[in-house]
Amino acid sequence: MTETMNEILPSYVNGAWWTPDAAAAASGTEVRDASTGEVVARVSTDGLDLGAALEHARTVGQASLGRLTFHQRAVLLKQMALALTERKAELYALSSRTGATKQDSWVDIDGGIGVLFTYSGKGRREMPNSKVYVDGAVESLSKDGSFLGRHIYTRLPGVAVQINAFNFPVWGSLEKFAPAFLAGVPTLVKPATPTGYLAEAFVRMLVESGLLPEGSLQLVSGSVPDLFDHLRLGDLVAFTGSASTAERLRSHDSVQTGGVRFTSETDSINASVLGTDAIEGTPEFDAYVKQLVVEMTTKAGQKCTAIRRAIVPAASVDAVVDAVRTRIAERVVVGDPRAEGVTMGPLASTEQRDEVLRQVAKLQAAGGELVIGSTDVPSVMQSDGATGATFDGAFVAPMLLRFADAASPALHEVEAFGPVASIVGYGTLDEATALVARGGGSLVTSVATHDPEVAVALASGIAAYNGRVLFLDRDDARSSTGHGSPLPNLVHGGPGRAGGGEELGGIRAVLHHMQRTAVQGSPEMLTALTGVWHQGAASQPGGVHPFRKSLAELRLGDQVVSESRTVTLEDIETFAEFTGDTFYAHMDEEAAAANPFFPGRVAHGYLLVSWAAGLFVDAAPGPVLANYGLENLRFITPVSPGDSIRVELTAKQISPRETDEYGEVRWDAVLKNQDDELVATYDVLTLVAKELTPEPAA
Numbered sequence: 001m002t003e004t005m006n007e008i009l010p011s012y013v014n015g016a017w018w019t020p021d022a023a024a025a026a027s028g029t030e031v032r033d034a035s036t037g038e039v040v041a042r043v044s045t046d047g048l049d050l051g052a053a054l055e056h057a058r059t060v061g062q063a064s065l066g067r068l069t070f071h072q073r074a075v076l077l078k079q080m081a082l083a084l085t086e087r088k089a090e091l092y093a094l095s096s097r098t099g100a101t102k103q104d105s106w107v108d109i110d111g112g113i114g115v116l117f118t119y120s121g122k123g124r125r126e127m128p129n130s131k132v133y134v135d136g137a138v139e140s141l142s143k144d145g146s147f148l149g150r151h152i153y154t155r156l157p158g159v160a161v162q163i164n165a166f167n168f169p170v171w172g173s174l175e176k177f178a179p180a181f182l183a184g185v186p187t188l189v190k191p192a193t194p195t196g197y198l199a200e201a202f203v204r205m206l207v208e209s210g211l212l213p214e215g216s217l218q219l220v221s222g223s224v225p226d227l228f229d230h231l232r233l234g235d236l237v238a239f240t241g242s243a244s245t246a247e248r249l250r251s252h253d254s255v256q257t258g259g260v261r262f263t264s265e266t267d268s269i270n271a272s273v274l275g276t277d278a279i280e281g282t283p284e285f286d287a288y289v290k291q292l293v294v295e296m297t298t299k300a301g302q303k304c305t306a307i308r309r310a311i312v313p314a315a316s317v318d319a320v321v322d323a324v325r326t327r328i329a330e331r332v333v334v335g336d337p338r339a340e341g342v343t344m345g346p347l348a349s350t351e352q353r354d355e356v357l358r359q360v361a362k363l364q365a366a367g368g369e370l371v372i373g374s375t376d377v378p379s380v381m382q383s384d385g386a387t388g389a390t391f392d393g394a395f396v397a398p399m400l401l402r403f404a405d406a407a408s409p410a411l412h413e414v415e416a417f418g419p420v421a422s423i424v425g426y427g428t429l430d431e432a433t434a435l436v437a438r439g440g441g442s443l444v445t446s447v448a449t450h451d452p453e454v455a456v457a458l459a460s461g462i463a464a465y466n467g468r469v470l471f472l473d474r475d476d477a478r479s480s481t482g483h484g485s486p487l488p489n490l491v492h493g494g495p496g497r498a499g500g501g502e503e504l505g506g507i508r509a510v511l512h513h514m515q516r517t518a519v520q521g522s523p524e525m526l527t528a529l530t531g532v533w534h535q536g537a538a539s540q541p542g543g544v545h546p547f548r549k550s551l552a553e554l555r556l557g558d559q560v561v562s563e564s565r566t567v568t569l570e571d572i573e574t575f576a577e578f579t580g581d582t583f584y585a586h587m588d589e590e591a592a593a594a595n596p597f598f599p600g601r602v603a604h605g606y607l608l609v610s611w612a613a614g615l616f617v618d619a620a621p622g623p624v625l626a627n628y629g630l631e632n633l634r635f636i637t638p639v640s641p642g643d644s645i646r647v648e649l650t651a652k653q654i655s656p657r658e659t660d661e662y663g664e665v666r667w668d669a670v671l672k673n674q675d676d677e678l679v680a681t682y683d684v685l686t687l688v689a690k691e692l693t694p695e696p697a698a
Contacts (some may be wrong), residue, residue, distance in 0.1 A: 081113050288561050
């Protein structure tokens with residue numbers, strides 16, 4: 001990774017590494033070590049053909065990803081995660097040059113790798129092994145069932161352009177890349193220049209791994225002034241950065257009238273509320289203070305999810321300030337991340353340092369009293385262990401400002417994107433709610449309380465202003481991932497000032513890269529379109545029992561239709577005695593008849609499901625390895641003594657597992673009575689071998 005240091009940082013486009021000519025390279029933007037000021041690399045895109053790179057993604061990238069199913073892409077994500085894990089020591093070494101401590105790097109690097117692992121697992125568990133994702137239940141559009149409708153998702157035909165901020169060069173890229181890749185949409189990553197060399201490093205590792213389908217990932221190191229001019233319908237942009245930049249990009253014609261999807265995650269004046277019950281001495285008070293200090297100092301406060309406003313009961317303001325001051329003094333050591341014992345590094349650049357100090361000055365001018373920290377150049381621990389002030393690095397001290405006027409606009413509008421927070425008191429929960437709302441929309445608000453009534457009162461008022469709300473108390477403080485940690489399972493985004501977008505959130509993020517379309521047609525046509533058998537489509541009853549077929553032989557519509565079995569009163573009573581289910585509808589004729597749903601005593605629903613298994617099963621060992629569940633079970637028509645039932649079991653969906661010698665088969669189970677009335681419907685889930693096991697030789 002050191003080969004690029006003090007040289008031009010390359011881009012990866014059109015399947016190859018690209019650098020500008022010598023003249024452009026010489027005039028490129030210098031990127032410096034955040035602690036020492038040493039030049040790390042130069043960055044320039046002069047001469048780079050962005051239009052060609054985008055077209056490469058739309059053609060070559062789309063084709064290579066289009067050949068893969070969701071599960072095949074998911075397997076590749078896991079392999080990429082493993083490849084990066086093997087080389088993450090190299091990433092950690094580079095990360096320290098951005099000002100990140102080991103803990104900061106863990107959040108960025110291991111967090112990014114963790115996103116790859118998570119989406120690999122979710123892709124294989126929650127998506128089909130196909131190329132179309134079915135959304136919701138089938139809608140019957142005709143009385144005879146010959147005309148149906150449902151919704152499907154198919155991948156967008158363009159490229160996912162991902163513009164990232166400087167604070168998380170690995171996680172910020174991978175949390176966008178993983179869902180796009182799983183959806184089958186190629187990615188063009190544009191990292192922020194101050195830390196782009198770390199993004200270049202992980203992209204280089206992935207390229208060298210040989211795991212990337214051709215055209216699936218490209219990297220542009222440097223500015224992209226005419227990027228939006230080359231975008232078109234089918235492309236999408238995911239932006240992380242300032243609200244002002246997001247607004248400028250959103251106003252481009254390609255977004256306004258060209259059909260390019262645009263989602264943003266922008267700066268956010270996040271809040272943390274101390275509940276009225278969380279007084280000094282309670283576990284919630286201690287957890288609140290610990291979390292506030294962590295959020296002020298992790299990544300030197302350069303987190304879009306960091307706490308900017310500490311909103312506490314007026315009577316607790318002094319206690320919180322004192323506790324925060326003590327914790328910072330005891331636990332925070334500012335300095336070069338390569339020095340032993342340093343817990344908070346510098347900001348990403350001296351330009352960022354100067355910008356933070358400008359914003360702090362605005363907060364002070366608006367009435368904010370600096371009660372912890374100073375705007376002076378701090379004394380820091382340097383890489384050799386010496387302590388002293390440095391003007392080369394981008395260091396600032398942790399700072400807490402106290403506002404007496406809770407209505408000050410600056411408190412709720414000005415963000416110093418560094419180790420800076422403001423504290424303000426409130427009187428009632430309604431006032432606390434109003435203060436949270438004045439942030440204009442946030443990524444996250446946390447609440448420290450052990451009182452459910454306080455939690456409910458605050459949630460009902462603040463949820464609509466936030467993408468995520470964390471409730472912190474003595475029961476979850478040890479296990480909580482914290483106020484400022486977006487998780488791949490949960491939505492990351494927020495309304496209003498926070499950008500109005502959503503990233504992550506499990507499979508939701510995958511679907512952001514796909515188009516939802518309503519499709520209408522016959523059962524046969526919808527079966528072909530979705531890879532899921534629909535009632536009314538062709539079926540193949542008789543012949544070889546479907547349970548004797550491996551995945552290689554089984555086809556959608558393979559079916560077994562059972563003989564009928566008559567239910568007697570003795571059967572019902574035996575089942576009731578054996579299971580202990582003596583609910584009156586099964587045992588008391590008079591009470592059952594008085595029930596509006598039953599004609600009298602009826603069979604247990606689970607008796608019928610148990611009998612159905614006996615009616616359709618083929619008992620001998622074979623390719624069916626296990627039954628692992630039922631889904632969507634509904635009982636439709638009661639079954640009385642003397643009625644008979646039969647079952648139709650049809651292969652509904654076949655999903656081979658990419659890394660195993662078996663797959664999943666979903667069977668459509670329908671129970672009917674002697675009058676051909678629908679008794680029950682459900683899906684049976686089985687694990688089936690991909691190939692038949694050869695018989696042992698005699």
